[in-house]
Amino acid sequence: MLKEFRDFIARGNVMDMAVGIIIGAAFTAIVSSLVADLINPIIALFTGGIDFSGWFYPLDGNDYVSLAAALEAGAPVFAIGKFIMAVINFLIIAFVVFMLVKMVNTIKDRAMREEEVAAAPEAPPAPTEVELLMEIRDALKQR
Known part of the structure; x- marks a missing residue:
């Protein structure tokens, strides 16, 4: 084991x-x-x-000065603002990560293209003008 x-x-x-x-x-x-x-x-x-984190609704019906005061009193609260801030932070973080991943993928694609170009076999050199004329002459002689 x-x-x-x-x-x-x-x-x-x-x-x-x-x-x-x-x-x-x-x-x-x-x-x-x-x-x-x-x-x-x-x-x-x-x-x-604007700071949404202070928005809350106490479920026991009492009025509290702040969310911290309501939580300290042990009141059940519907912390709307903390949820909104969490969603906003998530969207910002997701966008930043998306942009970083996009940048890394672009760099990786560029590097792969450079490798493909470097690894591509060279094309045979094109015949020169003189060689083409000689081929034409030889073809005419054979006729």
Whole structure:
């Protein structure tokens, strides 16, 4: 059983997957920072600094000053704003990831085209003008 486990771990796919998960975790931190530190302030500039995260509806019917106060009191709340912010953040992150993947695919396609051009066999050189004239002369002589 230990040998099977070692063989499983030593497979290339498992190692590739582990590296992908580690890189993905680091990439998540970068994209989250990009959204929180660069993109959200720009959006706040255009929306006048609206923060949806404070929008909530207490289900117990009482009035609370803030969402934090309602949660501290143990009230059941319908946190509409937090959900809206989560959806907005998801859309921003999805768009950023889409653009990064598109850029990587473009670079990869360009590299593959360059490899294909480099690997393509060279066409035989075209006959020169003199060689063509000699072929015509020889053909005329044979008639």
